[in-house]
Amino acid sequence: MEKILIIDDDVELTSLFQDYLVKEHFFVDIAYDGTSGLKAALSNKYDLVILDMMLPDMVGTEILVKLRLNSTLPVLMFTAKGDDLDRIIGLESGADDYVAKPCTPRELVARIRAILRRINQQAVSASTTQQTLNIGPLVLSSSNRKATWFEQDLKLTSTEFNLLEALAQQAGQVVNKNDLSEHALGRKLVRYDRSIDVHMSSIRQKLGQQKDGHSYIQTVRGKGYQLIKG
Amino acid sequence: MGRLFWKFFLAFWLTLIVVAIIVGTGVRLRHNSTHHNHIEDYRLDHRAGIFITPAASIAEQSDIATLKRYLNDIDQSRGPTLYAVDAKDQDILGRDIEPAILIEAKKQFELGHHQNTIRQVTTPLNQNLFLFAVVPEHFTARCKSNKQIPKASHGSAGPFNGKPGGPGGLIGLPADLFLLITVGIIASLFFSGILAWYFTKPIRHLRNAFTAVSAGNLDTRISATMYHRKDELSELGINFDDMVSKLQNLITGQQQLLHDVSHELRSPLARMQAAIGIAQQQPEKRQETFSRLERETQRISDLIGELLMLSQVENTDNLQTKQAIDFAELMAEIIEDTRYEADEKNITINYTTGSDFSLMGYEELLRRAIENVIRNAIKFSPPASTIFVTVKQFDQHVILTVADQGPGVAGEDLSNIFQPFFRTKNQDDESSGLGLAIALRAVEKHNGVIAATNQDDGKGLIVMINLPL
Numbered sequence: 032m033e034k035i036l037i038i039d040d041d042v043e044l045t046s047l048f049q050d051y052l053v054k055e056h057f058f059v060d061i062a063y064d065g066t067s068g069l070k071a072a073l074s075n076k077y078d079l080v081i082l083d084m085m086l087p088d089m090v091g092t093e094i095l096v097k098l099r100l101n102s103t104l105p106v107l108m109f110t111a112k113g114d115d116l117d118r119i120i121g122l123e124s125g126a127d128d129y130v131a132k133p134c135t136p137r138e139l140v141a142r143i144r145a146i147l148r149r150i151n152q153q154a155v156s157a158s159t160t161q162q163t164l165n166i167g168p169l170v171l172s173s174s175n176r177k178a179t180w181f182e183q184d185l186k187l188t189s190t191e192f193n194l195l196e197a198l199a200q201q202a203g204q205v206v207n208k209n210d211l212s213e214h215a216l217g218r219k220l221v222r223y224d225r226s227i228d229v230h231m232s233s234i235r236q237k238l239g240q241q242k243d244g245h246s247y248i249q250t251v252r253g254k255g256y257q258l259i260k261g
Numbered sequence: 262m263g264r265l266f267w268k269f270f271l272a273f274w275l276t277l278i279v280v281a282i283i284v285g286t287g288v289r290l291r292h293n294s295t296h297h298n299h300i301e302d303y304r305l306d307h308r309a310g311i312f313i314t315p316a317a318s319i320a321e322q323s324d325i326a327t328l329k330r331y332l333n334d335i336d337q338s339r340g341p342t343l344y345a346v347d348a349k350d351q352d353i354l355g356r357d358i359e360p361a362i363l364i365e366a367k368k369q370f371e372l373g374h375h376q377n378t379i380r381q382v383t384t385p386l387n388q389n390l391f392l393f394a395v396v397p398e399h400f401t402a403r404c405k406s407n408k409q410i411p412k413a414s415h416g417s418a419g420p421f422n423g424k425p426g427g428p429g430g431l432i433g434l435p436a437d438l439f440l441l442i443t444v445g446i447i448a449s450l451f452f453s454g455i456l457a458w459y460f461t462k463p464i465r466h467l468r469n470a471f472t473a474v475s476a477g478n479l480d481t482r483i484s485a486t487m488y489h490r491k492d493e494l495s496e497l498g499i500n501f502d503d504m505v506s507k508l509q510n511l512i513t514g515q516q517q518l519l520h521d522v523s524h525e526l527r528s529p530l531a532r533m534q535a536a537i538g539i540a541q542q543q544p545e546k547r548q549e550t551f552s553r554l555e556r557e558t559q560r561i562s563d564l565i566g567e568l569l570m571l572s573q574v575e576n577t578d579n580l581q582t583k584q585a586i587d588f589a590e591l592m593a594e595i596i597e598d599t600r601y602e603a604d605e606k607n608i609t610i611n612y613t614t615g616s617d618f619s620l621m622g623y624e625e626l627l628r629r630a631i632e633n634v635i636r637n638a639i640k641f642s643p644p645a646s647t648i649f650v651t652v653k654q655f656d657q658h659v660i661l662t663v664a665d666q667g668p669g670v671a672g673e674d675l676s677n678i679f680q681p682f683f684r685t686k687n688q689d690d691e692s693s694g695l696g697l698a699i700a701l702r703a704v705e706k707h708n709g710v711i712a713a714t715n716q717d718d719g720k721g722l723i724v725m726i727n728l729p730l
Contacts, residue, residue, distance in 0.1 A: 054543060133527055134531070136535050
């Protein structure tokens with residue numbers, strides 16, 4: 032049974048979600064403020080965290096940044112609908128995906144399942160294929176999910192690793208956003224969904240620029256992204 | 262350069278030209294009327310023989326009265342000035358003579374110079390008269406210059422036009438006058454331009470600022486650019502800045518409110534959606550879901566009601582006029598209404614009031630303000646406690662205090678509790694978050710003040726409303 036931690040200060044809402052998720056065969060714990068939530072998230076007891084961005088004592092991004100220092104625990108964040116800035120900052124701070132609030136519990140469960148399914152697939156693929164991808168200065172080791180860039184350790188969130196892996200597997204070719212979304216987020220792209228672009232811009236920042244000032248990852252407008260080969 | 266610039270420019274220029282013409286004419290008229298008195302500017306005229314010779318014959322052959330007439334005629338004809346001085350050095354027409362000129366004339370006469378123009382005659386009555394002619398110095402100078410460049414004189418036929426020594430040069434435009442006018446025109450154009458620019462520049466600044474503000478840039482400020490002026494235009498700039506910052510605050514406030522409202526609506530909606538999800542997942546919980554939905558819809562409806570109230574407070578001026586309110590009666594009604602809620606928590610409301618008075622105001626707003634403050638006190642009071650409501654009249658003010666025995670408010674939050682949707686950390690969100698915000702605005706509509714403090718012992722909050730009578 033997968034263990035989920037909800038960090039949200041709305042007592043009534045979280046108890047409703049708990050009720051719903053338990054019936055969907057999840058184990059659910061609730062933290063009502065950022066401090067106790069962060070402590071619980073770092074306890075390694077959980078498979079996934081649902082994090083509200085508006086907490087009484089800490090902003091969600093602060094918790095995310097602190098969590099990401101030591102943990103790759105998948106984070107699904109609750110954002111306000113229509114608050115794009117919130118969403119982008121959240122994804123940039125290392126959230127794996129988001130759900131706009133208010134949302135139906137069914138939608139929430141679908142997002143949770145997508146993230147967990149993807150993590151499981153990674154575990155399976157890591158144990159069966161001892162694959163190492165080597166594209167120019169980039170080395171991606173799928174078994175231990177480590178990446179090096181010009182022989183330096185590259186710190187990637189799990190979603191970013193997946194995205195880079197998907198690009199590296201087809202280096203030199205355009206990979207469309209829908210495939211990227213399915214590979215990295217475990218779900219199809221929806222309308223107005225900017226998550227892939229936000230994650231991609233975060234990866235670009237970590238990789239830096241080529242000597243000629245161009246990025247190592249190129250955008251092909253209307254199609255997708257492409258990792259420069261060699 | 263806009264039209265205003267050209268209007269200013271033309272107005273200033275025309276004014277300068279007109280002033281120059283008036284001043285110029287005035288100076289010349291004064292100059293002409295006084296040039297006989299300016300003796301220091303006069304010199305002996307050695308070309309006035311044609312006036313002196315007849316004068317000498319008149320003096321030698323006729324009487325003094327005829328000579329006086331002749332001298333007057335010469336005087337009025339703008340010729341040189343002829344003096345006839347008697348033995349006592351007095352002019353026979355009684356005119357003032359500068360002594361230096363007289364001395365000079367006598368010296369020349371003794372030396373035997375200019376025998377034509379300086380003469381000593383004896384009348385038939387055996388009176389000695391000394392005759393000489395005087396001419397303005399600048400006039401002789403002009404005669405010389407006209408002689409050198411006669412073409413430069415316009416219209417006039419020359420210096421000795423009919424009358425020798427006549428001031429013919431003043432009628433035309435000699436070269437130096439022409440130069441003077443040219444320089445004057447250029448200078449006046451220049452200064453008019455500067456002046457017009459000086460006035461229109463801040464107006465142009467203002468116009469640009471207006472354009473920027475109407476394009477939505479509310480950060481526009483202009484007083485810094487015209488700070489050095491310190492005149493009415495810079496005051497206008499300061500007023501403009503005031504206006505824009507007030508607008509900016511208003512708009513920022515509205516945007517913040519809209520943002521907060523959407524957040525406030527989101528929580529009950531999220532709970533409703535979750536509840537519906539549960540009802541679908543677990544049909545046996547339908548009844549529970551219904552009551553939850555009812556609660557949440559009530560919450561949304563309350564919130565919207567409060568929001569309408571808030572906007573109504575803002576727009577009171579358009580809705581109604583102030584009326585005389587019997588304050589004691591109003592308070593009695595409010596206490597009666599709130600007692601019902603207080604009884605549920607077994608809370609006592611201790612109400613004391615002094616004199617009876619009435620006050621001009623909006624009754625409904627005042628009722629909401631006071632009611633909200635008392636309700637707030639009831640909400641935070643522990644069960645079975647007492648709330649003290651006091652009304653006191655001081656001079657031109659009425660002060661209403663509501664003191665509860667609740668947990669109080671952290672010092673830094675004391676002013677924030679009147680902001681819309683502000684919630685203290687230990688507060689549930691049962692309330693709309695607008696009650697005290699409505700109270701604040703309603704009190705401000707009455708030019709009053711509302712403030713909160715903690716009780717001295719830290720037990721409980723005091724909210725004080727001060728209304729002018």
